[in-house]
Amino acid sequence: MPEPTPVLPEVLAQIRTLPPSDRPLVICDVDEVILHLIAHLEDYLHQRDLKFLKHEYRFTGNIARRxxxxxxxxxxxxxxxxxxxDEVSHEQDxxxxxxxxxxxxxxGWDIVLLTNxxxxxxKPRRERLLAGMGIPYPVLTNSGPKGGAVAVLAANRPGPVVFIDDSPTNHKSVNASLPSAAQIQFIADPRFRAAVEPEAHIDLLTGDWQETAVFIDNLLRSRA
Ligand SMILES: [Mg+2]
Known part of the structure; x- marks a missing residue:
């Protein structure tokens, strides 16, 4: 898909429901960042005699019969x-x-969850699961690259914007739409993380929430 990509109308409608704010903003993905995905998906695939071919960041062409x-x-x-x-979204770890x-x-930051x-x-099951974990932040559902949505979310905010996501495609998209964003590539699964060669626009590659929080905290400190 050519970048930058525009925000989808259904995503724009969700963004418009958020209260206006000029606080700094963390836009955070859910799968493989807040909730485990790869581990659950691997279980699902194995139960159906399917598997990943490589620990590589794509699904199409990478899921095969065993x-x-x-x-x-x-x-x-x-x-x-x-x-x-349908099977796991109410019980992901x-x-x-x-x-x-x-x-x-x-x-110190507004937090918005942007999930494909x-x-x-x-979506309602995901919101309930996250709220039950003490993660009560707004959930916006998107499909396709996230750059357009991130640019709209960041508009009219003077402070820094942080984007956290596992997907290289989404990071490319955000770099095209909002190059000023601090980009954290968070991949919980160590095998898939080890297989990623971070691109120049990635500011931190991690699978650790403590490291992520320290990195984000320092962004505000360095501006203060
Ligand atoms: Mg994800």
């Missing part, structure tokens, strides 16, 4: 992701430290 390594077609992968979220770090950060959730009907 016995012959033949990758599933893109539409099969899409369907499995919807079934997967929290990445350790996420709730404590976000609650600390919330004293295949099957938008699972």
């Amino acid at each position: 016995e012959d390594d033949v990758p599933l077609q893109a539409d099969e992968v899409r369907q499995h992701l919807i079934w997967f979220f 929290m990445v350790p430290g996420a709730s404590a770090a976000l609650n600390d950060l919330a004293q 959730l295949p099957g938008g009907h699972n």
Whole structure:
């Protein structure tokens, strides 16, 4: 998809429901950042005699039948992701430290969760799960690259904007739409994190919430 990508109308409508604010802003992804994804997805795949071919950051072309390594077609992968979220989105495990770090950060920053959730009907379950973990921040559901949504969220805010996401595609998109954002590539799964070669626009590659919170805290300190 050519970048920068515009915000989708349905995402813009969700952004318009947020109260106006001039505080600094953390825009945080959910899957593989706040909630484990890869570990749950791997269980789901194994139960169906499927597997990842590589610890590589894509689903299409990388999910295959166990016995012959033949990758599933893109539409099969899409369907499995919807079934997967129907099955697990009410019970995904929290990445350790996420709730404590976000609650600390919330004293100085607005926090908005921007999630690509295949099957938008699972949004209320996701909101309930997160709220039950002590993560009560607004959840915006997007699809596709996130740069357009991030640029709109950042508009009219004088302070710094931090973007946290596991996906290299989303980071590319945000770099194209809002190059001033501080970009944290957070990948909970150590195997997938080790396989990532961070691009020049990534300010921190991590799978650790404490390190993330310290990094973000320092952004405000260095401006004060
Ligand atoms: Mg994610």
